Structures are given as structure tokens and as C-alpha cells.
Amino acid sequence: MSPSSDAILDRMMALHPKIIDLTLDRMWRLLDILGNPEEKLPPVIHVAGTNGKGSTVAMIRAGLEAAGYRVHVYTSPHLARFHERIRLSGKLISEPALTHVLDECYALNGRDPITYFEITTAAALLAFSRVPADYCLLEVGLGGRLDATNVVNKPEMTVITPVSIDHQQYLGETLGQIAFEKAGILKPGVPCVVGPQPDAALEAIEGRASRLSAPLLAQGQHWHVWEERGRLIFQDEYGLFDLPRPVLPGAHQFDNAGAALMVLRRLGMNDAALEAAVTRAEWPARMQRMTRGPLAEMAPRAELWLDGGHNPAAGEALARVLDDMPKRPTHLICGMLRTKDVRGFMRPLARHAASLTAVEIPGETATLTAIETAEAAAEAGHDAHTAESVADALQAIIAQEPGARVLICGSLYLAGRILRENG
Incomplete structure (x- = not known):
């Protein structure tokens, strides 16, 4: 075989x-x-x-x-x-x-x-x-x-x-x-x-x-x-x-x-x-709306998005996307690699985010710990928290605001894992 x-x-x-x-x-x-x-x-x-x-x-x-x-x-x-x-x-x-x-x-x-x-x-x-x-x-x-x-x-x-x-x-x-x-x-x-x-x-x-x-x-x-x-x-x-x-x-x-x-x-x-x-162009994990899978089912009233951008220019681009979207409480779930300019990515997003919950990227040796990511986020102006997983982070967010906009972001590796687990 x-x-x-x-x-x-x-x-x-x-x-x-x-x-x-x-x-x-x-x-x-x-x-x-x-x-x-x-x-x-x-x-x-x-x-x-x-x-x-x-x-x-x-x-x-x-x-x-x-x-x-x-x-x-x-x-x-x-x-x-x-x-x-x-x-x-x-x-x-x-x-x-x-x-x-x-x-x-x-x-x-x-x-x-x-x-x-x-x-x-x-x-x-x-x-x-x-x-x-x-x-x-x-x-x-x-x-x-x-x-x-x-x-x-x-x-x-x-x-x-x-x-x-x-x-x-x-x-x-x-x-x-x-x-x-x-x-x-x-x-x-x-x-x-x-x-x-x-x-x-x-x-x-x-x-x-x-x-x-x-x-x-x-x-x-x-x-x-x-x-x-x-x-x-x-x-x-x-x-x-x-x-x-x-x-x-x-x-x-x-x-x-x-x-x-x-x-x-x-x-x-x-x-x-x-x-x-x-x-007709299709390109996943670039401000992609998540409408199926366990995460979407967990938060039926939330607006769930996924993006794999991970550098300062991508942070600026994401901020401009959020500028153009209807106003809605927006929370970030973020995992990043230690090889990236974490603060540079997060800084432009601070004006939009009601909170940022940091997670590790499972299976990636170069991932920042949730605590490291949260510390960088706080320095970039975010109300930063940590969670064991994306699911845990989402659960905590919707417990407070069931109809929030939630953006999972920070890494293509994190985005890939989310897509594998959520179709």
C-alpha cells in the first residue's frame, strides 16, 4: 500500500x-x-x-x-x-x-x-x-x-x-x-x-x-x-x-x-x-464570515469572522474593514507567532475592540503563549484577557454579549485550524 x-x-x-x-x-x-x-x-x-x-x-x-x-x-x-x-x-x-x-x-x-x-x-x-x-x-x-x-x-x-x-x-x-x-x-x-x-x-x-x-x-x-x-x-x-x-x-x-x-x-x-x-474571486480566511461548524452553532446570535492577517499592514487593513462595517460591539480572539510584530498588528485594531482574548495556536512551536499575547495586546491599548482555547474565549464573550461581532485573527495557522474544525 x-x-x-x-x-x-x-x-x-x-x-x-x-x-x-x-x-x-x-x-x-x-x-x-x-x-x-x-x-x-x-x-x-x-x-x-x-x-x-x-x-x-x-x-x-x-x-x-x-x-x-x-x-x-x-x-x-x-x-x-x-x-x-x-x-x-x-x-x-x-x-x-x-x-x-x-x-x-x-x-x-x-x-x-x-x-x-x-x-x-x-x-x-x-x-x-x-x-x-x-x-x-x-x-x-x-x-x-x-x-x-x-x-x-x-x-x-x-x-x-x-x-x-x-x-x-x-x-x-x-x-x-x-x-x-x-x-x-x-x-x-x-x-x-x-x-x-x-x-x-x-x-x-x-x-x-x-x-x-x-x-x-x-x-x-x-x-x-x-x-x-x-x-x-x-x-x-x-x-x-x-x-x-x-x-x-x-x-x-x-x-x-x-x-x-x-x-x-x-x-x-x-x-x-x-x-x-x-x-467571483474566492480566498478563505480573509475577513471570512463563519456561518457553520461548532463555533457558529455555539454563538447563533453572534456575527463571527475569521482573518489570517498577521503583520502591521494587515492590522491597518482589518481596521479599515471594521471602519466600514455597521457599528456593533466587536471582540477579538487572537493567537500569534513570536516571529511577528504583535503590537504593530494589534495597535490599529484597538479603537474597534471592546476586548481582546489571547489564545495559544495549538500545535505550533513558534506560538506565543496566551499570557505573552495578552501582555502585548494590553501594551497596544486593548482590554486584554486570556483563554485556554478559541471555544472558551467565544463562550466567555457571548456570555456577556450574545449578539457581539467576534473576529478571530492574528495568524494563518490559527485560521487554518479554525477552518479544519469548522468546515
């Missing part, structure tokens, strides 16, 4: 002592053994950035599929099951197909050191190379220049969504340094769509683009997007489009939609594809 994908993934975790070790040397070695699948992909759209990568990919995919194209998609991390990371020609990879490519990569790699993300990215590229499709969307895992996805010599287009401070231990302490790493996905002569950026980040991106003669299509220069009377207005040098508000909630999704629309315009997609990009 062949092993399951979970069993093979567990073995892969032991192939390198570090979870993250940024270099492309191991990828090139394994891809060469695999017959260079990265050279056999359909036209690639490569997406980097700090925030908004996944939402932008989801909108590009929705537009392309509405136009009748078959699309491969690679994203990370997964929330409930690893299969979410690999979408083959429009469908999540099947268990037999996933097991086959993982097993093949594991066997051919042998015991040579390689990180979990590198070998699973190689498996995704191998799967993509064997199934016909019209486009391939690749989301960067971390950074860009040395990310395992950065092995395609000449993508069709690249995209850089907003850059902010995150993962400083790997990418650098300043916006310019971090943007330099993100801009590492740019390729000679390949156009790059650039979302709104702080000046220091845009300067680094423009510097890299100039050296490579890579045309930039930057928001505020080559295209514009804004909200008007509850609708999205997009304009580039060839026209103006009046479209519905993005189905993904939050004012920040207008910028993500603009980048996706610019990509679709550059690819020659029709008006129906542009509308589908903003109306």
Missing part, C-alpha cells in the same frame, strides 16, 4: 534542519534531476509582495477562468489541507496525483538536504508540467529573489503587491531592503504590475526594473483604481471601467483588484473577465 501524501510530507520535513533557508541552489539541483519541469510550464504570472498576494492571485484566476482559460495555481501556506496549494487546470490536485509527485520528488532527491517548501514547490512544478493549461499563477512564498518559486526564466508577467515590514530576519530591516528582495522576481524585458508602494519600496523596485529593462505598470502612474458610489472604477491608458465592488471585503481589496485588472488587461481579457475578477 502506497503512503499517503501526509506521510510523505512528514518525511520531507526531516530533510533539512531549518524550515526556511533562502537559496536557490537546492532547487536547481532537484529540478535538474526532475528534467527541468520549470521549463515546460504554460505562460507564468509570478506574484510577490507582503500583503495581498493571495487575493490578487484569486482575482486573476477568477478572470482568466471566466474567459474560458485553464489555469494552474500555486499558493502557500495552506489552511486546512496541503492540496489547497496546488490547483491543476482549475481543480485542486487529487490525492493520487499529489502522492505520486511528492513520492517521485522524495525518491529522486534522496537524503540530500532540501527544505520542505523547496521540495514541495518542485513537486508542484512537476505536476504543472504534466497537465495542459493556458496559464500558471505562482505565488511567492517568502521574499522573491531567493524564493523557491523564482526559477522560471521568462514569465509572461510579474506582479508586486504592497510591500511592508515583515519577515525582517530573512529579508532585511528596512522597506528598501525588503522591496529589493521582492523585486528579485523581475526578469529582463518582462512587464511587472506594481501595486501601491511606500516611496522607499517603489524606489527599490524601480531601480531593479531599470537595470533589467523590465517595463513597470505602476498604480498611480500607468493605472488607477478607486471607489465611487460603492463601485470600483479602474482606468488605464486605454480606457475606463465601471465595475462592481470586489466581493472580497475591505477597502484594500480595491488595490488588489486593480493589480489583477491590469494583468488581465495586459493579457487581452474581455470585459466579462474583468467583472468576474472582482465578483
Whole structure:
């Protein structure tokens, strides 16, 4: 009996002592053994950035599929099951197909050191190379220049969504340094769509683009997007489009939609594809309303939301979402990793939160304790408490306010666990 994908993934975790070790040397070695699948992909759209990568990919995919194209998609991390990371020609990879490519990569790699993300990215590229499709969307895992996805010599287009401070231990302490790493996905002569950026980040991106003669299509220069009377207005040098508000909630999704629309315009997609990009995109754990499962059943009168944002820019975006929502007592349940800027994430949310209940993230070695998270929350201006679990936190909140709005937030790992346990 062949092993399951979970069993093979567990073995892969032991192939390198570090979870993250940024270099492309191991990828090139394994891809060469695999017959260079990265050279056999359909036209690639490569997406980097700090925030908004996944939402932008989801909108590009929705537009392309509405136009009748078959699309491969690679994203990370997964929330409930690893299969979410690999979408083959429009469908999540099947268990037999996933097991086959993982097993093949594991066997051919042998015991040579390689990180979990590198070998699973190689498996995704191998799967993509064997199934016909019209486009391939690749989301960067971390950074860009040395990310395992950065092995395609000449993508069709690249995209850089907003850059902010995150993962400083790997990418650098300043916006310019971090943007330099993100801009590492740019390729000679390949156009790059650039979302709104702080000046220091845009300067680094423009510097890299100039050296490579890579045309930039930057928001505020080559295209514009804004909200008007509850609708999205997009304009580039060839026209103006009046479209519905993005189905993904939050004012920040207008910028993500603009980048996706610019990509679709550059690819020659029709008006129906542009509308589908903003109306049909699906991206879980991004201000997702929870309406089923044990937590929803526990609090039938509450308004329950889930979001995986975890850095200061995500905190600002969440605060803007709450700004636009009808007024209602709002309580946060928060679990975070110790590698994140916890106070930076929490500070913008303090003006909205009646309370914040801190929890540990089950099964995550890098989780902050509930007490550590609560202490950081108090320093960021919250009325902070602790609980043993999300369920315990929710129970305590609804005991006081049965009809409250409750937002579970702080980590994609926490969000993934909530989705696994609540459908």
C-alpha cells in the first residue's frame, strides 16, 4: 500500500534542519534531476509582495477562468489541507496525483538536504508540467529573489503587491531592503504590475526594473483604481471601467483588484473577465464570515469572522474593514507567532475592540503563549484577557454579549485550524 501524501510530507520535513533557508541552489539541483519541469510550464504570472498576494492571485484566476482559460495555481501556506496549494487546470490536485509527485520528488532527491517548501514547490512544478493549461499563477512564498518559486526564466508577467515590514530576519530591516528582495522576481524585458508602494519600496523596485529593462505598470502612474458610489472604477491608458465592488471585503481589496485588472488587461481579457475578477474571486480566511461548524452553532446570535492577517499592514487593513462595517460591539480572539510584530498588528485594531482574548495556536512551536499575547495586546491599548482555547474565549464573550461581532485573527495557522474544525 502506497503512503499517503501526509506521510510523505512528514518525511520531507526531516530533510533539512531549518524550515526556511533562502537559496536557490537546492532547487536547481532537484529540478535538474526532475528534467527541468520549470521549463515546460504554460505562460507564468509570478506574484510577490507582503500583503495581498493571495487575493490578487484569486482575482486573476477568477478572470482568466471566466474567459474560458485553464489555469494552474500555486499558493502557500495552506489552511486546512496541503492540496489547497496546488490547483491543476482549475481543480485542486487529487490525492493520487499529489502522492505520486511528492513520492517521485522524495525518491529522486534522496537524503540530500532540501527544505520542505523547496521540495514541495518542485513537486508542484512537476505536476504543472504534466497537465495542459493556458496559464500558471505562482505565488511567492517568502521574499522573491531567493524564493523557491523564482526559477522560471521568462514569465509572461510579474506582479508586486504592497510591500511592508515583515519577515525582517530573512529579508532585511528596512522597506528598501525588503522591496529589493521582492523585486528579485523581475526578469529582463518582462512587464511587472506594481501595486501601491511606500516611496522607499517603489524606489527599490524601480531601480531593479531599470537595470533589467523590465517595463513597470505602476498604480498611480500607468493605472488607477478607486471607489465611487460603492463601485470600483479602474482606468488605464486605454480606457475606463465601471465595475462592481470586489466581493472580497475591505477597502484594500480595491488595490488588489486593480493589480489583477491590469494583468488581465495586459493579457487581452474581455470585459466579462474583468467583472468576474472582482465578483467571483474566492480566498478563505480573509475577513471570512463563519456561518457553520461548532463555533457558529455555539454563538447563533453572534456575527463571527475569521482573518489570517498577521503583520502591521494587515492590522491597518482589518481596521479599515471594521471602519466600514455597521457599528456593533466587536471582540477579538487572537493567537500569534513570536516571529511577528504583535503590537504593530494589534495597535490599529484597538479603537474597534471592546476586548481582546489571547489564545495559544495549538500545535505550533513558534506560538506565543496566551499570557505573552495578552501582555502585548494590553501594551497596544486593548482590554486584554486570556483563554485556554478559541471555544472558551467565544463562550466567555457571548456570555456577556450574545449578539457581539467576534473576529478571530492574528495568524494563518490559527485560521487554518479554525477552518479544519469548522468546515
